[in-house]
Structures are given as structure tokens and as C-alpha cells.
Amino acid sequence: MKNNLFDSKMTVVSPLTGKDNVVLESQLSASQIIEQYQKEFSVDVSSYFKGLDNIDIYQCQTSQLRFYYPFSLAGDGQFYADLARVYKGYYSLWKWEHEKTIQHIKEGQKILEIGCGNGYFLQKIKEKKAEGIGLDFNPEAVAYGKTQGIQIIDQTIGVHATLHKEKYDMVCAFQLFEHVNEVGQFIKDSLTCLKKGGVFAIGVPNNDSPIFALDPYHTLNVPPHHMLLWDARSLAYLATQYDLSIVDISIQPSGAINRSMAYRLWLNKTLGNNILSSTTHILTRWLVKRLPVFPQGATVVAVFRKN
Structure with a gap:
């Protein structure tokens, strides 16, 4: 082989x-x-x-x-x-990265979400009195959007960019850029759709998080699911590559469950994956869940402004 x-x-x-x-x-x-x-x-x-x-x-x-x-x-x-x-929990409704990004949306703005799924984020931004359009290949998502009054188009970002140059005040994507091999062209097309001064927001898995860094075989973080391993440094590079200004790069705080998972992985690495590490984890994880350890959570969000 x-x-x-x-x-x-x-x-x-x-x-x-x-x-x-x-x-x-x-x-x-x-x-x-x-x-x-x-x-x-x-x-x-x-x-x-x-x-x-x-x-x-x-x-x-x-x-x-x-x-x-x-x-x-x-x-x-x-x-x-x-x-x-x-995996029934694969498509969650509202995410931490949604909350971070929606803060940058203003009334009357036009928003494009790439890979929008059923359009939960687009539904939420109606509360900001903004206009949202989504791109998604799933015909079920397109049909569901119609029932909710959300415009979801089955179209690639490349095609969309040729038709809608500098149309949007924000272009965003959540848990998408880790799947895209042709990410360089993908970003160029995304920015073609964005007005000068507009906001480009990306939410991806944070590979500095110990739940990924200590577990290279984390099943949903390896192919065929994920292809790119982003972190805050590689996201920050986009500013120099594409003439963007960094507005904010935020790492999701680690919750109690994430700290417990990270602790177990750390014990396995330190003591070996055996009865000793398992017993230690069971007896002491309650304390770790309450301590400010393993602070980096599973997601990082980068918000840029187009120069």
C-alpha cells in the first residue's frame, strides 16, 4: 500500500x-x-x-x-x-460563534452566510432588522428556508461572486472553512462579494484547544470530515494575505465538559491510557471542572474588515 x-x-x-x-x-x-x-x-x-x-x-x-x-x-x-x-446533534441551532458575530451586524445591512444549513443564523439576524441570504447545497435546507421566509440559494460562492460583486456588508461562514481544500480561492470569492469596509467573519475549530491538540485522532477532526487545522495564528495571517484589518479574534472559553475531556486526555498522555489514569480522572475531575485550567475552548472566531 x-x-x-x-x-x-x-x-x-x-x-x-x-x-x-x-x-x-x-x-x-x-x-x-x-x-x-x-x-x-x-x-x-x-x-x-x-x-x-x-x-x-x-x-x-x-x-x-x-x-x-x-x-x-x-x-x-x-x-x-x-x-x-x-449523529443527531451534528447541526446545532445556535452557536457561540453566532453570538460573537451577530454583535457586528447593524440595522439595514445585507448579510451573506456561506454554508448556512437551515438558516438559523439568518433567522436570528431578522431581530437586528438586517437582510440575510444563505448559500447551501442541501435541497432540504433550501426548501426549509422557504417555509421560514429565508432566502437560501443552491449556488457555489464562486458563481455567487460573479453575480454579486461588493454587494454585502458582511460575509460569514461557521464551521465551514475547515472542510474546504480550495480555501485560498474560496476566500477570494467571499471577499469579492463584500463591500469595502465590510465585515468578513469566520468561525472554525480551534486546534490549539487541548481536546484537539492532545488527541490527533479526534474522529470529527480528521478526514474525511475536516481537512484544514486552523488556529488563531493561521486565521490572523489572512489579514496580510488578503488586505484585511483584524477587528477581533476570539477563542471560545472552555466549559466544564471540555475541561474534563482535556484533563482525561492529559492524564492519558502523562500516565498512559490505563486504569490509573481512568481512576484518577473519575476521582478528581469534579475539581478540574471548577478550576481555570485548560482555558481554550473548541472554537475560534476571526472578524476582519475589508480595506
Whole structure:
């Protein structure tokens, strides 16, 4: 089977900069990932890893963005349909990043949300007396939007950008940019839709959070689900790459459940995944939940202004 590490013919480029200034950071076992998806979600992802013993994690030295390779590992529509069917909490209604972003919306503004799902955020911004439009490929989401008076269009951001140049006061996306391999072009198209002086807001998983940093095999943070591993540093780089000004970069505070999860992972790393670490976690997690430890939560939001 193919091992990416020893494939000397390939040229790997950063999905953000398009340059080959990248380094191989580590590798993950393909068989372990396949086994985890089957065990946790009853989803067969073996077809994505055909011919691979390992998958690679590279880091772009310019932007600090980390990403999985090969890019063919990205999930398709069927994968997300299967995942949503078995994981009922996959699409939550209101998120911490929604609350952070809605603060930047003013009355009368036009808002574009990319990958809007059923349009819960767009529904909420009506309270701000703003006009929202969403893009989503799911026909069920488009149909549901009509029942709620929300305009949701089945259209790519690339096509939308050619039709709506500098139309919006805000362009936003939540839990989307970690899935997109062609993220450089995706961001360019997003900014084409944005007025000068408009707000560009992105919410993504925070890979500095210990629940991800201490668990490289976190099932929903590996392919075919996630392809890009963002953090505050790589998000901040976007300002220099795309002539943006940083308004705010916020990391979600860690809640009690996240602190308990991070503590268990830390114990496993320190003591080993054994009865000692398990017992220690059971006996002391009540204290950890109440202490200001493992402060970084699972999401980071970056808000920019277009220059």
C-alpha cells in the first residue's frame, strides 16, 4: 500500500497560499481512522483511504496553517448525509460563534452566510432588522428556508461572486472553512462579494484547544470530515494575505465538559491510557471542572474588515 511519506514524486502546496513552502509534520494511521468512524458513527469511510497506510499532516510555513494530505480525502455529500443521519446533534441551532458575530451586524445591512444549513443564523439576524441570504447545497435546507421566509440559494460562492460583486456588508461562514481544500480561492470569492469596509467573519475549530491538540485522532477532526487545522495564528495571517484589518479574534472559553475531556486526555498522555489514569480522572475531575485550567475552548472566531 502507498505510504505518502516516501512518495518522492509528489509536490505538496499549501491550500491557502498555493506555494510549496510546507513541511511534513506527522502522519496518522488510515486504518485507525477508518475503525473509529465505524465504531463511533457506523459510517464506512474506507473508500477515501484506498491504497493508503497513512495520511500526512503538513504545515504551511508562511501561514502556519496545518492541513491533511492527500486532498482527495475530503468527504462528499453522501458522507455528510450519512453522518447527519446517525449523529443527531451534528447541526446545532445556535452557536457561540453566532453570538460573537451577530454583535457586528447593524440595522439595514445585507448579510451573506456561506454554508448556512437551515438558516438559523439568518433567522436570528431578522431581530437586528438586517437582510440575510444563505448559500447551501442541501435541497432540504433550501426548501426549509422557504417555509421560514429565508432566502437560501443552491449556488457555489464562486458563481455567487460573479453575480454579486461588493454587494454585502458582511460575509460569514461557521464551521465551514475547515472542510474546504480550495480555501485560498474560496476566500477570494467571499471577499469579492463584500463591500469595502465590510465585515468578513469566520468561525472554525480551534486546534490549539487541548481536546484537539492532545488527541490527533479526534474522529470529527480528521478526514474525511475536516481537512484544514486552523488556529488563531493561521486565521490572523489572512489579514496580510488578503488586505484585511483584524477587528477581533476570539477563542471560545472552555466549559466544564471540555475541561474534563482535556484533563482525561492529559492524564492519558502523562500516565498512559490505563486504569490509573481512568481512576484518577473519575476521582478528581469534579475539581478540574471548577478550576481555570485548560482555558481554550473548541472554537475560534476571526472578524476582519475589508480595506
